[in-house]
Structures are given as C-alpha cells and as structure tokens.
Amino acid sequence: MGRKHEPVAEEAPNSPELDSEKKKKKKMKKNKNKDQHQSETSPKRKLDQLDPQNDAESNKKKKKKKHHDSKENAEGTNGASRDETLTDGSVAVTGKNAGDAKYAALKTFADSGLPENVLACCKGFEKPSPIQSRAWPFLLDSRDLIGIAATGSGKTLAFGIPAVMHVLGKRKSKSSKGRNPLCLVLSPTRELAQQISDVMCDAGSTCGVESICLYGGTSKGPQISSLKSGIDIVIGTPGRIQDLIEMGVCCLKEVSFVVLDEADRMLDMGFEQIVRSILGQTCSVRQMVMFSATWPLPVHYLAQEFMDPNPVKVVVGSEDLAANHDVMQIVEVLDDRSRDKRLLSLLGKYHQSQRNRVLVFVLYKNEATRVENMLQGGGWKVVSIHGDKAQHDRTKALSLFKKGSCPLMVATDVAARGLDIPDVEVVINYSFPLTTEDYVHRIGRTGRAGKKGVAHTFFTQQNKGLAGELVNVLREAGQIVPDALLKFGTHVKKKESKLYGAHFKEIPVDAPKSQKKTFADSDDED
Ligand code: AMP
Numbered sequence: 042m043g044r045k046h047e048p049v050a051e052e053a054p055n056s057p058e059l060d061s062e063k064k065k066k067k068k069m070k071k072n073k074n075k076d077q078h079q080s081e082t083s084p085k086r087k088l089d090q091l092d093p094q095n096d097a098e099s100n101k102k103k104k105k106k107k108h109h110d111s112k113e114n115a116e117g118t119n120g121a122s123r124d125e126t127l128t129d130g131s132v133a134v135t136g137k138n139a140g141d142a143k144y145a146a147l148k149t150f151a152d153s154g155l156p157e158n159v160l161a162c163c164k165g166f167e168k169p170s171p172i173q174s175r176a177w178p179f180l181l182d183s184r185d186l187i188g189i190a191a192t193g194s195g196k197t198l199a200f201g202i203p204a205v206m207h208v209l210g211k212r213k214s215k216s217s218k219g220r221n222p223l224c225l226v227l228s229p230t231r232e233l234a235q236q237i238s239d240v241m242c243d244a245g246s247t248c249g250v251e252s253i254c255l256y257g258g259t260s261k262g263p264q265i266s267s268l269k270s271g272i273d274i275v276i277g278t279p280g281r282i283q284d285l286i287e288m289g290v291c292c293l294k295e296v297s298f299v300v301l302d303e304a305d306r307m308l309d310m311g312f313e314q315i316v317r318s319i320l321g322q323t324c325s326v327r328q329m330v331m332f333s334a335t336w337p338l339p340v341h342y343l344a345q346e347f348m349d350p351n352p353v354k355v356v357v358g359s360e361d362l363a364a365n366h367d368v369m370q371i372v373e374v375l376d377d378r379s380r381d382k383r384l385l386s387l388l389g390k391y392h393q394s395q396r397n398r399v400l401v402f403v404l405y406k407n408e409a410t411r412v413e414n415m416l417q418g419g420g421w422k423v424v425s426i427h428g429d430k431a432q433h434d435r436t437k438a439l440s441l442f443k444k445g446s447c448p449l450m451v452a453t454d455v456a457a458r459g460l461d462i463p464d465v466e467v468v469i470n471y472s473f474p475l476t477t478e479d480y481v482h483r484i485g486r487t488g489r490a491g492k493k494g495v496a497h498t499f500f501t502q503q504n505k506g507l508a509g510e511l512v513n514v515l516r517e518a519g520q521i522v523p524d525a526l527l528k529f530g531t532h533v534k535k536k537e538s539k540l541y542g543a544h545f546k547e548i549p550v551d552a553p554k555s556q557k558k559t560f561a562d563s564d565d566e567d
Contacts, residue, residue, distance in 0.1 A: 234277050
C-alpha cells in the first residue's frame with residue numbers, strides 16, 4: 042500500500058499506525074541506501090546511463106542483460122522478500138516476490154477468478170492483453186504498481202478492472218447512499234479523461250459501479266450534482282478536480298485506490314503541485330498505480346514520495362524511447378516557410394480519397410487555427426482540436442474525426458497521448474514537437490491494432506537540437522535516416538530518464554524539482 046506524506050508531528054503518539062509507519066520508513070531508508078549503493082557502484086547501470094546509443098544492437102544487449110539479471114535475482118536470494126525481475130516476451134516484471142505463483146501471468150480471463158459481471162466488458166476480447174495479464178494479479182492483491190506501457194496496450198482495463206473490484210470490496214459493508222468516491226484516476230488531458238471514463242462506465246455498468254468524469258471547459262453544475270448524489274470512481278483532469286475540492290463539493294477522503302495515468306505528461310504540463318495537493322486529500326492508506334510512457338526524474342520523485350517503497354514495476358515493450366515499428370517514418374528536412382505548400386501537396390498524396398483518417402500535428406494553438414484556415418482555403422474539409430477551443434467544439438471535432446465524418450484533423454499535443462482513435466492512416470508532423478518523446482507519442486496515433494501506418498515529419502533548422510535523438514529513434518526502428526538530418530549532428534544530450542530502474546535511489550533534498558516548460562503559446566490543459 043502507498044503512504045501519505047504527512048508531518049510526523051501530526052500523528053498521534055503511540056498509535057499502532059505510527060509504529061508501522063516508522064517501521065515502513067526505516068525499511069524504506071534501508072532500501073534506498075541499498076539501491077543507491079547498487080546504482081552508484083553497478084558497472085551495468087553506469088554503462089547504461091552514459092550510453093546515448095539507442096539502436097537495435099544496444100537494445101538487444103540490454104535485453105540479454107535483463108534476462109541474466111532475472112536469473113541472478115531469482116537464484117541469489119533467500120525467497121523471503123525477493124526483488125525479482127522476470128522477463129516474459131515483451132513484458133518485464135520487477136518487484137518483491139514477483140515470482141510467486143499467485144502473481145503468475147494470466148493466460149485467460151477465467152484464470153483471474155473475477156466474477157462474470159465484472160469481466161462482461163472484456164467479452165469481445167480473446168484473452169487479457171500482456172499488461173492486464175501481468176498487472177491484475179498484483180493489483181487485485183492490493184500491491185502498488187508502476188506500469189510503463191503506452192496507450193493501445195489495454196492499460197485502461199489493466200487498472201480499471203482492479204479499480205472496480207476495489208469498489209465492490211469496500212462497498213460490501215457500506216450503504217451506497219450519498220457515498221464519497223473510493224477511486225480516483227487523474228489524467229493529463231480532458232479527452233483522455235473522457236476516454237477512460239467511457240471505459241470505466243462500461244466496465245461498471247454490469248456490476249453497479251458508477252464513475253464520473255470531471256474536467257474543465259464544461260459547466261460544473263452536472264458534475265456537482267453527480268458528486269452530491271454519490272459516486273464510486275472519479276476520473277478527471279487535475280485543474281477541475283482541485284477547483285471542485287476547493288468548492289467543498291468533491292471529497293476524496295475515502296479514496297483508497299489512486300491511478301495517475303500518463304504521469305510523465307501530467308508533470309510536463311506543470312500539474313505537479315496540484316497532483317501533490319490532490320493526493321494529499323486522499324486516504325492515508327491507499328493503493329497507488331502509476332502509468333507512464335517514460336520514467337523521467339520528476340515522475341520518479343512522485344513515486345518515491347507517494348508509493349510503497351517496493352512497488353511492482355511492469356514494463357511492456359522497451360523502457361527506452363522507441364517508436365512503434367509498424368509505422369513507416371519519413372523525415373523531410375525543409376525550410377520553415379515551405380511547409381504550407383508541402384503540406385497541401387502531401388494531402389494530395391495521402392488524403393486523395395478524403396475518406397482515410399489523417400492527423401496533422403502542430404505545436405501552438407494559434408498555429409493550429411492558422412493551418413486549419415489554410416487547409417480550408419485550399420479546399421480541404423478539416424477540423425481542429427487545441428486548447429483555445431471551447432470544450433464543446435473540441436469534443437465535437439474529435440467525434441467527427443473518430444466517426445470519420447471529417448477524417449482530416451489538425452491537432453496540438455493535446456491529442457498526442459493516449460487517445461484511442463481507430464484507423465489513423467497517416468500522421469503528418471507539420472511542426473516538430475518540443476521533445477522526441479512527444480514525437481514518438483504523436484506517431485503512435487497510427488499503426489495501431491496490428492495495422493501499418495505512415496508518419497511524415499517536417500524537420501527544420503529550428504529543431505536541430507533534437508536531431509541526434511530523432512536519428513536514434515529512426516535507426517532503432519530500421520527507418521531511413523536522411524542525410525540532411527545527419528548534417529545537424531547526432532549529439533544526444535544525456536537524459537535523466539535513462540535512470541530507469543533506480544526508482545528508489547536516494548535523491549538529495551536540493552536536487553532540482555521538475556519545472557513547467559514555458560513555451561509561449563504552446564498548448565496546455567486544465
Ligand atoms: P488502452 O490502452 O486502454 O487505450 O486500450 C486500447 C484498446 O485496446 C482499446 O480499444 C481497448 O478496447 C482494447 N483492449 C483492451 N483490452 C484488450 C484485450 N484484452 N484484448 C484486445 N483488445 C483490448
């Protein structure tokens with residue numbers, strides 16, 4: 042179980058909780074020191090941290106090492122509190138007693154032993170996805186869990202089904218009238234919150250578990266009424282949830298199951314303080330689940346502060362920055378001013394039928410409006426989604442795009458993460474994003490569910506600082522690296538996120554905290 046970060050002075054002396062808290066803290070300190078020692082002295086870690094190469098060869102070597110580590114861990118400990126790493130195809134699981142039979146991967150839905158009315162939402166699926174198969178046994182056993190998995194891996198139900206079970210377990214003994222929520226899911230964007238909420242409402246509909254979605258840009262009235270009439274699961278964006286807490290209408294004191302989805306993106310968007318404050322409102326004994334596509338230092342801090350000192354970590358695919366190999370990546374180095382003309386000609390190529398879905402990414406809100414107008418002027422039927430639009434218009438645009446009534450959409454990075462949009466054939470990056478991680482997420486909107494996709498990216502002189510990282514991503518996926526891109530150099534700035542695995546490495550108090558990226562007019566969310 043996770044713990045709440047509270048000043049010790051506020052706790053009652055001699056309380057059993059305090060004693061167990063003390064023991065936990067002692068144990069945590071011991072673990073931290075152990076991990077610090079390991080991470081500072083292990084030649085493997087040092088090598089990984091210094092190695093900017095992210096090509097197929099180095100990935101293979103890392104995989105081999107992981108397998109070796111897993112054997113070492115399993116054989117070298119006494120079995121009482123083993124910290125094990127098990128690699129199983131594309132999934133790696135690390136954590137205390139991870140090898141116990143009760144945590145074995147689920148091969149079928151029936152293996153989970155979950156009631157039929159809870160599994161009803163999975164009826165259309167053949168078997169649990171890898172993240173579900175590995176995460177459910179731990180989550181149903183109340184373990185804290187870190188999931189490194191991209192959207193598209195089935196991660197919503199990976200935490201959604203255990204959340205529903207958590208509610209059912211807690212509600213047994215309580216009346217359901219005027220109930221406060223028991224589970225909270227925080228999401229970085231409104232659209233992702235809405236998507237999670239749709240899945241949770243569907244999952245809860247067959248077993249009487251009610252969810253509500255709280256996000257900004259829409260009227261608070263209906264959200265307040267739902268909260269007042271009683272709700273089981275709250276899903277939402279940090280800004281609106283904080284507003285409703287401050288208004289005294291959203292009470293999280295009984296929340297004992299918390300999910301931070303796309304945690305890295307949430308912190309990137311400057312939500313760290315609000316997230317901390319919201320977590321501080323939840324029950325002191327709670328189960329924490331964090332999903333993140335990457336594992337940068339600020340997310341690491343948050344996990345260290347709010348999670349059990351020994352969470353389970355389930356990694357689906359590679360922890361290194363890697364693009365979906367089903368996407369053909371074309372990178373074109375060109376002059377800033379020639380992008381409009383080139384975009385129009387590319388649409389002639391990729392969107393001739395005007396029936397296939399094409400997503401054009403830009404960086405800035407005003408850029409989205411300008412490009413949308415430019416395309417409309419060129420005769421294209423197009424919608425757009427960005428932070429300056431009213432929520433109603435955002436929802437409408439996304440729905441038109443999803444349904445296919447308007448299969449051409451211009452979007453800022455509010456649509457880069459998490460959205461499960463069916464059959465996007467082509468992604469065009471009109472502007473390169475601020476980070477290579479965002480590039481990987483953007484192009485991941487295509488090539489989903491086993492289909493192939495195309496990502497066509499404009500790269501300009503202004504983006505040259507990211508050339509080295511992009512070259513590595515292209516190489517890792519076996520894509521063509523244009524000479525014009527190589528001319529910008531292949532230097533890669535060392536990244537904190539390469540410290541994966543050193544979750545509980547001692548971090549000095551004066552270490553820099555995460556900062557909000559301030560880029561004039563880049564797109565943020567509330
Ligand atoms: P998510 O990662 O939660 O955004 O899920 C992406 C897609 O995977 C959604 O369209 C889900 O309906 C689908 N999905 C979830 N679980 C499974 C499963 N076990 N097998 C196949 N598809 C699934």
